[in-house]
Amino acid sequence: MIRLAVISGKGGTGKTMVTAALSRLLKGTMVLADCDVDAANLALLLHPKPIRADPFMGMKTAAIDPALCTACGECREHCRFDAIERDGDAYRVSPLRCEGCAVCTYVCPVSAVAMQPRQTGEILYSETDRGHLVHARLVPGAGNSGLLVHEVKKTAWERDGKSDLFLIDGPPGTGCPLISTISGVDAVLAVTEPSVSGLHDLRRVVTVCRQFRPRIFVAVNRYDLDPSLTRNITEYCREERIPLAGTIPFDPAVIDAIRAGIPVTDAGPSPAAQAIQILAANLYQELKHIGNGL
Amino acid sequence: MKLAVASGKGGTGKSMVAANLAYTLSQTEQVTLVDCDVEEPNLHLFFPAPATKNDVTVPVPVVDAAACDRCGKCGEFCQYGAITVLPNRVLFFPELCHSCGGCTLVCPKRAIHEELQRIGTLSVSAPLPGLTLISGLLDTGSPHAVPIIEAVKERADGDPLVICDSAPGTSCPVVATLDGCDACILVTESTPFGLHDLQLAVDVAARLGVPAGIVINRSDGKDEATLRFCIDHDLEILTTIPFSREIAAIQSRGDLLCWVRPEWQKDFSALAAKCRSLAGVEQ
Numbered sequence: 001m002i003r004l005a006v007i008s009g010k011g012g013t014g015k016t017m018v019t020a021a022l023s024r025l026l027k028g029t030m031v032l033a034d035c036d037v038d039a040a041n042l043a044l045l046l047h048p049k050p051i052r053a054d055p056f057m058g059m060k061t062a063a064i065d066p067a068l069c070t071a072c073g074e075c076r077e078h079c080r081f082d083a084i085e086r087d088g089d090a091y092r093v094s095p096l097r098c099e100g101c102a103v104c105t106y107v108c109p110v111s112a113v114a115m116q117p118r119q120t121g122e123i124l125y126s127e128t129d130r131g132h133l134v135h136a137r138l139v140p141g142a143g144n145s146g147l148l149v150h151e152v153k154k155t156a157w158e159r160d161g162k163s164d165l166f167l168i169d170g171p172p173g174t175g176c177p178l179i180s181t182i183s184g185v186d187a188v189l190a191v192t193e194p195s196v197s198g199l200h201d202l203r204r205v206v207t208v209c210r211q212f213r214p215r216i217f218v219a220v221n222r223y224d225l226d227p228s229l230t231r232n233i234t235e236y237c238r239e240e241r242i243p244l245a246g247t248i249p250f251d252p253a254v255i256d257a258i259r260a261g262i263p264v265t266d267a268g269p270s271p272a273a274q275a276i277q278i279l280a281a282n283l284y285q286e287l288k289h290i291g292n293g294l
Numbered sequence: 295m296k297l298a299v300a301s302g303k304g305g306t307g308k309s310m311v312a313a314n315l316a317y318t319l320s321q322t323e324q325v326t327l328v329d330c331d332v333e334e335p336n337l338h339l340f341f342p343a344p345a346t347k348n349d350v351t352v353p354v355p356v357v358d359a360a361a362c363d364r365c366g367k368c369g370e371f372c373q374y375g376a377i378t379v380l381p382n383r384v385l386f387f388p389e390l391c392h393s394c395g396g397c398t399l400v401c402p403k404r405a406i407h408e409e410l411q412r413i414g415t416l417s418v419s420a421p422l423p424g425l426t427l428i429s430g431l432l433d434t435g436s437p438h439a440v441p442i443i444e445a446v447k448e449r450a451d452g453d454p455l456v457i458c459d460s461a462p463g464t465s466c467p468v469v470a471t472l473d474g475c476d477a478c479i480l481v482t483e484s485t486p487f488g489l490h491d492l493q494l495a496v497d498v499a500a501r502l503g504v505p506a507g508i509v510i511n512r513s514d515g516k517d518e519a520t521l522r523f524c525i526d527h528d529l530e531i532l533t534t535i536p537f538s539r540e541i542a543a544i545q546s547r548g549d550l551l552c553w554v555r556p557e558w559q560k561d562f563s564a565l566a567a568k569c570r571s572l573a574g575v576e577q
Contacts, residue, residue, distance in 0.1 A: 008304075009334050010304065010305060010334055010336075011303065011304010011305040011306075011334075011462040012303060012304040012305010012306060012462075013304075013305060016487065036463075037465075038463040038464040038465040038468075038494070039302050039303055039304070039462065039463050039464060039490075039491040039494060041303075041486075041487045041490060041491070044486050044487060044490060059373065060373070078395070078399070080393060080394050080395060081394075096469055096473075096501065096502065097469075097473075099392050099394065100373050101373055101374075101392060101394030101396050102371070102373050102396065103394050103395060103396045103399060106371070106396065106399055106400060107399065115373075138464070138465060140464045140494045140495075140497040140498045140501065141464060141465070141468075141469050141497070141498045141501050141502070142465060143465060143466045143469075144465075145463070145465040145466070146437060171463070172304040172305075172333075172334065172461075172462050172463070173331075173333035173334055173439075173461060173462070173463075173467075174333040174334060174432065174434055175332075175333045175432060175436075175437050175438075175439040175467070176437035176438075176439070177463075177465075178333070179435070179437050193546075194546060195545065195546035195547070195548075196336075196339045196546070196547060196548035197309065197334075197336040197339060197548075198546075200334075200336060200339060201334040201336070204333075204334060204434055205334075207434040207435075208434045208435055211434070211435045225539070225542060225543065225546060226543060226546045226547065229546060229547065255485060255514070258485045258486060258487060259485060259486060259516070261486060
């Protein structure tokens, strides 16, 4: 199995649009995962049929029993996350701030604090035309998105580990969800755009990827909006010896396809669809030579 | 007033709105612009200026091997699996540590003390007479965005007008940015992706009790679904910015719309006035 994650650094460069199209174009059996767990959009293009949903339990969070609390304030004193607030004659825990460290349970002299399991999301296992999709729903504002990414990948791996390709729609950024996404993958496709922000964020996400093992490929989306910045990106890729797998033009057909809820490559011929076909063919050639091959 | 700019979906134009709002307001008052997208900060690209840089650190445990008898209490207590006690030594995984201090409390031999470890940088610059820019930058490879967001926000504490530019998404970095703000602007685009993620972002703001208003960016006029959602949820559309290749090009090369096209300043002044009334702040 080849594991490929589509990432970007900067948000909104077209990861999901490219992932959905690649799911149609790359050959072989496939399992898909949406690892952008706090703003998951791949399902909006692939319309999966639900098979099962399992609760995601994040970190336990603290809860103070008001009947036992003597309001001594020890918990608040020791909480490093400002998660304990005064509530009348007692204290209470703000679940949005609590990071589940359990220090409050240790310091409470009357054992009024207990750690309680809390469901902070769901892991969804669904069927698409191109194989199973593992995605998730995170309660808005909940933490542990990195842990949820890990669980999503594990579910795909355990249930569909025999597929030829594991295709992942990744999160933006460089922090814990991104690190959790790229750990253990064979290759990443970084989708960028010709803007100073796009290149800046690409450089950073490449630096993070270099600390792991994946092969790195780059695609430039909306490349024709600023040819000179696109040249800066291709120059950077050459210096870093990162293969440029494809360039996709700005094309209103992309927005029309997203509004229609389909991958742009399903919407009939268009400049963007044609460019993504070339991208997929290039990527397929490269992936064949990684690990056990496709 | 402390104002946040967030979105749910990435790439909708948060930094564009935050930068132009700050630029416009800085003509008449003192503004502190805070880049809370510490994983991929971009505001310094729009306001290049020499910056004073300081390390952002978090306390992490250090075990005194001579005092430690490998009883294992620290490893049992750590909820994050950051400490593993072996028969002959203690392993510590800094990327898993949340700096809660629990291990130092539970150690019966008092063999653990904390030392500061660098996780990123806080930069402060003054790119314009009325503007202070505070940016956080997470070290590449470090997963801990939240302590940096807290550090940059704390640096802006007490400043009269603070604009915080958030990371995309709806999880911890967004919560850390919105927490304590008087109002937030949610920037969206009129696609099913934009609307889906806007709904989540509205939910986060509501859970934190932060009043939210909407900016529709890159509008091509097909905004019906977004408008309907906003009406149904009693959310004010603060402004609508049309799609134009010119605006996209200005933004792409790192310029400011309100600087290149000063006529836009009145739109951003009006946006600021609406944010003030959203926040319940006297004009």
